[in-house]
Amino acid sequence: MSDMLKALKWRYATKKFDTTKKLSEEQLALLKESLRLSPSSFGLQPWHFIVVEDVELRKKLRTAGYDQPQITDASHFIVLATEKNVDASLVEKFVENVATTRNIPVESLTGLRDMLNGAVGMKGEEGAREWAARQVYIALGVLLATAASEGIDAAPMEGFDPEQFDVILGLTERGLTSRVMVALGFRASDDPATDMAKVRYAEEQVFTTM
Amino acid sequence: MSDMLKALKWRYATKKFDTTKKLSEEQLALLKESLRLSPSSFGLQPWHFIVVEDVELRKKLRTAGYDQPQITDASHFIVLATEKNVDASLVEKFVENVATTRNIPVESLTGLRDMLNGAVGMKGEEGAREWAARQVYIALGVLLATAASEGIDAAPMEGFDPEQFDVILGLTERGLTSRVMVALGFRASDDPATDMAKVRYAEEQVFTTM
Numbered sequence: 001m002s003d004m005l006k007a008l009k010w011r012y013a014t015k016k017f018d019t020t021k022k023l024s025e026e027q028l029a030l031l032k033e034s035l036r037l038s039p040s041s042f043g044l045q046p047w048h049f050i051v052v053e054d055v056e057l058r059k060k061l062r063t064a065g066y067d068q069p070q071i072t073d074a075s076h077f078i079v080l081a082t083e084k085n086v087d088a089s090l091v092e093k094f095v096e097n098v099a100t101t102r103n104i105p106v107e108s109l110t111g112l113r114d115m116l117n118g119a120v121g122m123k124g125e126e127g128a129r130e131w132a133a134r135q136v137y138i139a140l141g142v143l144l145a146t147a148a149s150e151g152i153d154a155a156p157m158e159g160f161d162p163e164q165f166d167v168i169l170g171l172t173e174r175g176l177t178s179r180v181m182v183a184l185g186f187r188a189s190d191d192p193a194t195d196m197a198k199v200r201y202a203e204e205q206v207f208t209t210m
Numbered sequence: 211m212s213d214m215l216k217a218l219k220w221r222y223a224t225k226k227f228d229t230t231k232k233l234s235e236e237q238l239a240l241l242k243e244s245l246r247l248s249p250s251s252f253g254l255q256p257w258h259f260i261v262v263e264d265v266e267l268r269k270k271l272r273t274a275g276y277d278q279p280q281i282t283d284a285s286h287f288i289v290l291a292t293e294k295n296v297d298a299s300l301v302e303k304f305v306e307n308v309a310t311t312r313n314i315p316v317e318s319l320t321g322l323r324d325m326l327n328g329a330v331g332m333k334g335e336e337g338a339r340e341w342a343a344r345q346v347y348i349a350l351g352v353l354l355a356t357a358a359s360e361g362i363d364a365a366p367m368e369g370f371d372p373e374q375f376d377v378i379l380g381l382t383e384r385g386l387t388s389r390v391m392v393a394l395g396f397r398a399s400d401d402p403a404t405d406m407a408k409v410r411y412a413e414e415q416v417f418t419t420m
Contacts, residue, residue, distance in 0.1 A: 034214065037408075048418065149359070
């Protein structure tokens with residue numbers, strides 16, 4: 001079996017983390033880099049990631065996160081946020097990023113800018129927000145696969161109050177909004193969830209070949 | 211550098227596939243298994259994956275997909291779909307899946323069923339649909355990471371007419387809807403996109419540590 005499949009079978013949504021085991025700086029850097037490199041539609045990267053290390057902040061987030069213990073107990077805790085509004089200013093920032101990275105004049109990217117503004121405009125304001133939210137779930141998938149492949153445990157969590165999170169983390173005034181969160185670290189030896197069989201539909205239930 | 215980061219730097223949204231290079235059966239099985247094993251909220255797996263092998267179907271999909279050549283030219287082509295309605299029947303199917311997998315009586319899962327129905331109900335009909343769409347983007351992220359780690363090229367694509375896709379693939383009557391598609395195979399030696407520098411924001415632009 002490939003290493004990746006082994007990793008995907010090994011991983012599970014960790015319920016109880018070992019509070020004494022911490023990610024090394026190298027491990028944290030690797031996980032962050034997997035988020036940074038994640039694919040997104042048009043490569044627009046309409047996201048921002050908040051690594052919350054402050055203990056008091058994590059306590060507040062736990063309160064706004066249905067008291068889920070992973071928020072405070074895991075080695076690290078990352079909130080995956082998106083731009084609240086996906087608009088021409090985001091496109092402009094991206095076009096400048098393309099010009100700088102590829103060392104080409106920004107004036108040569110008029111076609112790209114127009115195409116992106118057209119594509120974003122077609123979605124409408126709410127549609128573009130939801131589209132941004134979907135993109136950050138790609139990054140979540142890449143992060144979870146990367147963590148598993150490195151033997152790092154993770155608990156992705158959607159259960160929290162985004163408005164409270166945005167206030168606690170100061171995201172509102174930055175035009176960002178919390179979408180999903182991930183606790184990262186190492187499973188406790190007595191996490192009861194570790195030994196529960198992974199529940200997945202059989203191949204024939206989720207695949208059609210035609 | 212870790213193998214995964216090398217893979218994530220190697221990958222890119224392939225524009226031109228080598229039409230003569232095909233995935234082996236083992237490679238296809240591995241990619242499918244990564245989708246099947248993908249995490250989702252509550253483990254609900256509100257998705258279905260359509261592997262389109264039929265040449266004529268792929269031509270029709272290309273027409274409904276803005277004539278993007280990857281749809282017909284890549285070795286394999288997968289449409290990631292979700293349940294159109296996320297409701298009590300989906301929860302019931304999942305609860306039965308849990309009971310069977312873990313060899314426990316379904317009667318013991320009343321609490322789980324109630325919790326899931328409550329969580330899904332809180333989202334509202336449209337909210338639950340969008341939530342399902344987000345979940346399949348986790349699977350997309352896992353698939354793209356897995357493909358890269360195996361040296362398999364991929365082109366994730368959002369540009370298509372979902373209504374036309376649903377009709378062509380017969381998804382409508384199955385209660386499914388197309389969300390995103392992925393062409394898989396191997397880059398052509400003359401794909402002009404291969405040598406373009408990957409555009410990503412610098413770490414400090416997409417991360418905040420607090």
